[in-house]
Amino acid sequence: MDSPQQHQLAAPHSSLPTPPAPDPAGRSHWGRLVATVLVSVAAVTPGLMAPALAAPVQQALHLSGTAFGAAVTCFFACTALGSFAARRIVPRLPVRAVLGAVGLLAAAVLAGLALAGHLWQLCLLLALAGLGNAFTQPVAARVIAADIAPGRHSFAGGLFGASLGAGPFLPGLLVTLVAAPYGWRPALWTAAGIALTSLAAAALARRPAADSPSAAASSGAGQAPRTAAVHSPRTTGRVVAAWSVAAALATIGSNVGSAYFIQIGTASGFSAGTAGTLQMLASVLGIAVRLGSGRQADRAPHRIPRTVAAMMLTGTAGLALITAGTPVTFLAGALLAVAGGWGWTGLLLAATMRLLPGESARAGAAMQGGLFAGAAIGPLSFGALSGQFGIPATVGLAAAGPLLGALLLIAGIRALAADARSAAGRPAPADTTACRRDGDRPAGRTGGPADR
Numbered sequence: 001m002d003s004p005q006q007h008q009l010a011a012p013h014s015s016l017p018t019p020p021a022p023d024p025a026g027r028s029h030w031g032r033l034v035a036t037v038l039v040s041v042a043a044v045t046p047g048l049m050a051p052a053l054a055a056p057v058q059q060a061l062h063l064s065g066t067a068f069g070a071a072v073t074c075f076f077a078c079t080a081l082g083s084f085a086a087r088r089i090v091p092r093l094p095v096r097a098v099l100g101a102v103g104l105l106a107a108a109v110l111a112g113l114a115l116a117g118h119l120w121q122l123c124l125l126l127a128l129a130g131l132g133n134a135f136t137q138p139v140a141a142r143v144i145a146a147d148i149a150p151g152r153h154s155f156a157g158g159l160f161g162a163s164l165g166a167g168p169f170l171p172g173l174l175v176t177l178v179a180a181p182y183g184w185r186p187a188l189w190t191a192a193g194i195a196l197t198s199l200a201a202a203a204l205a206r207r208p209a210a211d212s213p214s215a216a217a218s219s220g221a222g223q224a225p226r227t228a229a230v231h232s233p234r235t236t237g238r239v240v241a242a243w244s245v246a247a248a249l250a251t252i253g254s255n256v257g258s259a260y261f262i263q264i265g266t267a268s269g270f271s272a273g274t275a276g277t278l279q280m281l282a283s284v285l286g287i288a289v290r291l292g293s294g295r296q297a298d299r300a301p302h303r304i305p306r307t308v309a310a311m312m313l314t315g316t317a318g319l320a321l322i323t324a325g326t327p328v329t330f331l332a333g334a335l336l337a338v339a340g341g342w343g344w345t346g347l348l349l350a351a352t353m354r355l356l357p358g359e360s361a362r363a364g365a366a367m368q369g370g371l372f373a374g375a376a377i378g379p380l381s382f383g384a385l386s387g388q389f390g391i392p393a394t395v396g397l398a399a400a401g402p403l404l405g406a407l408l409l410i411a412g413i414r415a416l417a418a419d420a421r422s423a424a425g426r427p428a429p430a431d432t433t434a435c436r437r438d439g440d441r442p443a444g445r446t447g448g449p450a451d452r
Contacts, residue, residue, distance in 0.1 A: 029147040032095055033156055035205035036143055039099045040136040040163035042106040042198040045170055046113065046129035047075035049191055050122070051260050051379060052171035052279075055272070056184040063119060069383025071122040076255070076376035078130030080369050083138070087365030090138040098139050099202035103195065105132035110192035114185045134368060136163070141353060141364030146207075151298055154350040158294020161346025162287045168258050168338065170194065172279030175262060180273050235419040236355050239412040240363075243305075244370035246412070247348060250312045250341070250405030251374030253319050253398040256382050257337035258282075264322060267391040268330035278331065282338040289343035297347055304351040305413045308344040312406035315341015319399035323392045341402055345371060355416075374401065 050057070050072050058068050090098060109129040116122050140160040148156040170191065179187035257264070261282070265275030293311070297304045318336025321329045345367070352363040378398070385394040 028149045028152050028156075032143045032147055032205045032207065033140070033159060035099060035201040036095075036136065036140050037160055037163045037166075038201040039103045039106075039198045040133075040140065040160065041166050041170070042195040043102050043129070043133040043136050044164065044167040045191055045195060046106060046109045046126060047072065047079075047133065047375075048167045048258070049110065049171045049174070049188060050075070050113070050126060052168075052175050052262050052276075053179060053184045053187065054260070054263055055266075056179065057122075060184070061117065061119065061122075065383040065387045066380070067119055067383075068122075069379040069381075071119060071126055072379035072383075073376050074123045075126040075130040075133070076372045076379065078127045079133045079372035080376055082131040082134030083365045083368040083372070086135045086138045086368070087362060090135060090142055090364075095139060095143060095207070096202055096205045098135050099205055100199060102132045102135050103198035103202050105129065106198070107192050107195035110188050110195055114188035114192065130372070134372075137349065137368035137371075138364035141349060144350075145353065145358075153353060154297035154301060154304060154347060155291070155294040157346035157348075157350035157353075158290040158292075158297075159346065160349065161290040161294070161343070164286075164342070164345055166283060166287055168261060168279050168286075169283035172262070172276040172283065176273050176276035176280070180276075232419055235415060239415055240352060240355060240366050242408055242412040242415075243348065243352060244366045246312075246405040246408040247345075247367055247370030248374035248377075248405075249408065250315065250344070250402040251371050252378050252381075252401035254315055254337065254342040254402065255375040255378035256395060256398040257315070257319060257322070257334060258342055260379075260382055261334060261338065264391055264395065265330060265334070268322070268325055269327045270330070278334065279338075282335055285335060286338055286343055290346050293343060294346055294350070297350065301350070301354060304347050304354070305409060308348050308351065309406040309409045309413070311341060311344040311347075312402040312409065315402040316399050316406070317341075319395050319402070323396040323399070325392045 050068075054065075054068060057063070058065065063071075106129060109125045109132075112125045113122065116125060137160075144153060144156045144160070174187040174190055178190050261279045262272055262275040265278060266272055270278065293307060297307060315337050318333040318338075318341050321333030322337065324330075324333075349364065349367050352367055356363045382394055382398070385397065
């Protein structure tokens with residue numbers, strides 16, 4: 001993580017107030033992050049419930065695979081586009097207000113989908129859900145910067161990433177227990193009721209009374225986090241952009257594996273109910289991978305980008321196995337693609353926050369934009385290509401995404417290493433701002449709803 005000194009530099013001008021005193025024990029406060037995770041699960045559910053119910057919805061509404069894929073794309077595309085606005089809005093609003101609005105919108109959209117009877121209604125509702133989902137990652141980045149000690153940022157990123165891992169669990173559960181015996185509309189009504197419970201979590205997302213531990217020196221292992229190299233703004237900007245594109249490329253394959261898990265599973269010889277059960281198991285394994293990898297990454301934060309690249313390559317291997325089209329290869333490949341190849345999201349957020357100290361909303365928006373830009377390409381291309389070439393060949397094409405993403409991520413790692421080697425000859429720039437409590441704005445700007 002970023003060194004404590006980077007967060008503790010006070011403004012050289014006496015007219016600027018000094019930042020709040022750090023928590024002397026370096027304690028982390030997890031309440032708001034857990035609430036953010038629960039709301040994020042609700043926010044992503046509309047975008048994952050729709051493809052999980054692809055077959056019955058297409059049959060009931062007389063839609064082609066391409067048309068239905070375009071509707072699902074609306075969710076992911078609006079999340080990617082909305083991340084730019086969310087980056088600017090999130091620091092200005094109370095966390096509880098943002099989470100409450102996102103949870104309520106997700107529940108309303110799921111109820112609307114249960115009533116939908118036309119393609120345009122699916123597109124509109126999923127677009128609205130995507131806009132709400134755009135706010136989750138910038139909020140998570142802000143909460144992590146404000147409430148979590150630097151030595152636990154990777155685990156915190158993994159905990160938030162678990163919301164994406166838990167996302168496929170609910171659709172798999174509802175397909176198995178509700179959609180199969182009762183139909184797809186009751187499954188969506190049930191999902192809407194579950195999403196409403198996230199409002200309780202949002203209401204309890206109170207700011208901790210203690211000062212932010214983001215400047216504290218302790219880590220989860222009881223050691224100070226390793227000091228990050230200081231990179232030039234130009235190199236940092238290029239690497240963040242490259243990593244955002246890498247996230248988009250890797251997500252193309254990962255999203256196909258997770259969003260269309262049940263459809264691919266049935267094409268490989270499983271029943272819809274069995275495929276739903278396997279999706280739940282893969283989701284649980286994905287949550288465990290995110291939490292475990294985040295805990296390990298906190299012990300060596302400078303290695304996080306390489307860990308992410310390895311996990312992307314794992315996703316490539318998993319998708320390649322699925323192309324064989326047999327139940328055994330689907331089971332092995334899906335577990336690798338969903339659990340391993342889709343388990344890097346929280347780590348990449350932590351690595352980007354490490355590059356952008358004091359700019360948590362920017363870090364969250366950059367990753368959100370990349371993740372969901374790639375996710376937007378997956379459904380539309382899957383619907384079009386699977387109808388033309390078949391599901392195995394389409395999954396094989398999707399496997400190229402994580403491979404290219406890993407290569408681009410490695411290129412960014414090398415650029416940072418080269419910049420660090422040349423940093424010895426550069427004078428260190430003076431820091432003229434002090435980091436505010438929530439890590440998003442200078443300390444000279446105080447007050448307003450973002451402080452609540």
